[in-house]
Amino acid sequence: MLRRLIIYLCLAALLCGCSTPTATPTPLPTSTPVTPSVTPTLTPSPTPTPTMTPAPSPTPLPTWANGFQLGAFVREISGNSELMLTSGITWASSQMQMGSEAQPLISQAHNNGLKILLTVIEDDHLIMDRDYQTEYVSFLASLAEQGADAIEAGSEPNFGPNAENLTPAQYTNLLCEAYTAIKNANPDTVVIGGAPAPTSFWGSCTTTGCDDLLWIQGLAEAGVADCLDYVGVHYIQGATAPSARDGNPMDNGTHPYFLYFWPMVERYDEAFQGLRPLAFTMFGYLSPEGCDGELPVPFAWAESTAIANQAAWITEGVQLSIESGKVGMMVIYNLDSTGWKEYDVSAGYALIRQDRSCPACGALQQLLSQQ
Numbered sequence: 001m002l003r004r005l006i007i008y009l010c011l012a013a014l015l016c017g018c019s020t021p022t023a024t025p026t027p028l029p030t031s032t033p034v035t036p037s038v039t040p041t042l043t044p045s046p047t048p049t050p051t052m053t054p055a056p057s058p059t060p061l062p063t064w065a066n067g068f069q070l071g072a073f074v075r076e077i078s079g080n081s082e083l084m085l086t087s088g089i090t091w092a093s094s095q096m097q098m099g100s101e102a103q104p105l106i107s108q109a110h111n112n113g114l115k116i117l118l119t120v121i122e123d124d125h126l127i128m129d130r131d132y133q134t135e136y137v138s139f140l141a142s143l144a145e146q147g148a149d150a151i152e153a154g155s156e157p158n159f160g161p162n163a164e165n166l167t168p169a170q171y172t173n174l175l176c177e178a179y180t181a182i183k184n185a186n187p188d189t190v191v192i193g194g195a196p197a198p199t200s201f202w203g204s205c206t207t208t209g210c211d212d213l214l215w216i217q218g219l220a221e222a223g224v225a226d227c228l229d230y231v232g233v234h235y236i237q238g239a240t241a242p243s244a245r246d247g248n249p250m251d252n253g254t255h256p257y258f259l260y261f262w263p264m265v266e267r268y269d270e271a272f273q274g275l276r277p278l279a280f281t282m283f284g285y286l287s288p289e290g291c292d293g294e295l296p297v298p299f300a301w302a303e304s305t306a307i308a309n310q311a312a313w314i315t316e317g318v319q320l321s322i323e324s325g326k327v328g329m330m331v332i333y334n335l336d337s338t339g340w341k342e343y344d345v346s347a348g349y350a351l352i353r354q355d356r357s358c359p360a361c362g363a364l365q366q367l368l369s370q371q
Contacts, residue, residue: 061085062368064318065371066322066325067328068321068322068329068330069090069091069329069330070089070318070329070331070332070364071091071093071330071332072091072092072093072332072335073093073095073282074092074093074094075337077092077105077108077112078108080352081112081113083352084335085113085114086361086365087358087360088364088368089332089364090115091116091150091329091331092117093116093118094117095118095120095121095155096118096119096121098120098122098135098136099139103146106143106146106147107147110147115149116148116150117148117152117192117281118143118150118151119151119194120139120151120152120154122155122194124162125163127163127166128164133174136174136178137174137178137181140178141178141181141184143182144181144182144183144185144186144189148189149188150190150191150192150329151178151182151189151190151191151192152192152193152194152195152232152279153191155194155195156194157171158197158209159197159199159209160208160209164207164208165210168214168217168222171194171219172223173222175194175224176226176227178191179191179228180227190230191228191229192230192231192232192329193219193224193227193231193232194232195232195234195279195280195281196215196216196232197234198212198235198258198264199211199212199258200212200256205218212258213258216231216272219271220271220272220273220275225272225275230277230279230329231272231276231279232278233265233268233278233279233280234280234283235261235264235282235283235284236282237250237258237259237301238313239285239301239302239304239305240313241312241313241316242313242317243262243316243320244260244261244262245262246260248301261317265320265327269326277325277327278328279328279330280330281329282331282333283331284332284334285305285309285310285313285314285349286305286310286348286349287305287306287309287310287348287349288302288305288345289306290307290353290354290355291345291347292340295345295348296342296343299345307359308359310359311362311363312363314332314360314363315363315364315367317330318364319367333349334346334351335350336351336352337349337350
């Protein structure tokens, strides 16, 4: 995931020409003794039926307006589930390779009162192979059988850093196969189209990469809306408030839509003519504040983003999404990562900061209370 992130952020930088989370039964009453009458036969009292204290109802999940669903990439579910739920985060999200063991992760999420989204990353070297595609579809269906609440079919399938990638039409065919298999295995499992990498580097669709806007337009034209519940989107390159349309340090004056949250929502929604809601399966803001060491050069665009900005912008993004009705799900990247080394800046995206504070959690809790 970080490898792809670095690649497309570098592509964005080149394009723009700039730097770069038992009830206890009531005891049986004692029978009242019966005093014998003249006859020696005793008439026993009927045995009372025990009264059971009702089992407590499960705590209802917090809910957002318009059926909006909020999740987070999570490294440690059990220790963070209470904080997540009080912040309105009811989904845990994780990425995996085909063939990975999923049941422990699914069970852990469910046992902690959370739903789970699994993103299954495609193999760039094999995705064009028909036998691999069949195995891939079968694996997605197995995740649905095991109880995955949502499945994202691929991650950034619009370009393959090491191999030839699928065309929008080819991906649509693959996703339609997967959709049928997943729904046959578990009709309640949500299917999300693999979010493309946001870029306009290529200017077209080639054998090595396709601009994300052309990619989603190609998917829409191929009829992919019939084969998914949500349109997947990624947005982790922001350095301005979600409502902004300029001001990103990577912006060379042309205001590329993919550097700004709301223009991305508009473009993607327009491509699908509102037929399906969007799901931001990665949404986050990088803040180096409080992290040890320098911010790597490819991420220099985030050097001025403070933790307070991160909290305010994530909350604004959630609020705008709910009010618009265009975004049905948002997965924050991330809740609790601690990575901070060369080209791994995931701790800078984390809601839970290195000092264990979580300003964004408090802001989300306040927004949730207003729903």
